[in-house]
Amino acid sequence: MTTYRMTRTWSAGGDTLSKTEQLADGLDIRLDEEPAGAAPVTYDLPLDGSKLKALFVLCDRPLTLTFNNAGSGANVDIVLTNDVPVQWSLSSGGAYFANPLPGNYDNVTVSAPGAGVTAELEIRLLSDA
Numbered sequence: 001m002t003t004y005r006m007t008r009t010w011s012a013g014g015d016t017l018s019k020t021e022q023l024a025d026g027l028d029i030r031l032d033e034e035p036a037g038a039a040p041v042t043y044d045l046p047l048d049g050s051k052l053k054a055l056f057v058l059c060d061r062p063l064t065l066t067f068n069n070a071g072s073g074a075n076v077d078i079v080l081t082n083d084v085p086v087q088w089s090l091s092s093g094g095a096y097f098a099n100p101l102p103g104n105y106d107n108v109t110v111s112a113p114g115a116g117v118t119a120e121l122e123i124r125l126l127s128d129a
Contacts, residue, residue, distance in 0.1 A: 004028070004126055006054060006089055021092050023054050029125040035063070035110045036118040042068075042109045049101040051128035054089040061119035064111040070104040089126075101125075 004023040009016065035041045047067070057065070059080045067076045078086055078100065088100055113119040 002028070004054065006056065006087060006092075008087070008092075019092075021089060023089060023091065023126055029123075029127060031108070031121070031123040033110070033121050034118050035113060035121060038112050038115040040109050040112050042107050045105065045108045045123070045125075046070075047101065047105045047125060047127065049099060049103050049105065052090065052099055052101055052125065053128065054124070054126040055087065055100060056124040057086040057122070058083070059119055059121045061113045061117065063113060063119055063121065065123075066109040066111075067101055067103075067105045068107050068109060070106040073103045076101055076103070076105075 005020050006023060007018065007020040009018040029045065029047065031043055031045055033041075033043060045067070057078065057080065059082065061082050063080045065078045065080065067078070069075050080086065088097065090099070108123070110121060
């Protein structure tokens with residue numbers, strides 16, 4: 001059984017605060033893609049957001065991810081800044097912020113990085129099985 005961890009660090013000068021959170025096991029959903037060009041791309045990414053335990057997204061280009069709701073309900077947009085991770089977990093982030101993906105989703109649409117540009121996108125979702 002795999003144990004997942006998420007580490008957060010704050011550092012300035014010689015002062016460092018760091019916390020590693022053990023997220024336990026679950027269903028690991030991964031998407032590693034290189035969207036390119038001037039047209040949006042849609043990837044299959046089925047997710048029951050009510051079972052979401054953790055989210056980690058990183059991209060080297062500014063993009064918008066649209067998680068497309070399965071059936072009724074609103075889609076959810078997450079706007080990415082290049083090389084700035086988006087992270088949330090039920091045990092730490094859930095204490096302060098609501099689940100960013102509370103619905104049921106079929107796929108994710110990634111905005112176009114631009115003509116002649118390729119982006120490196122990594123999405124990690126940890127969900128109850």
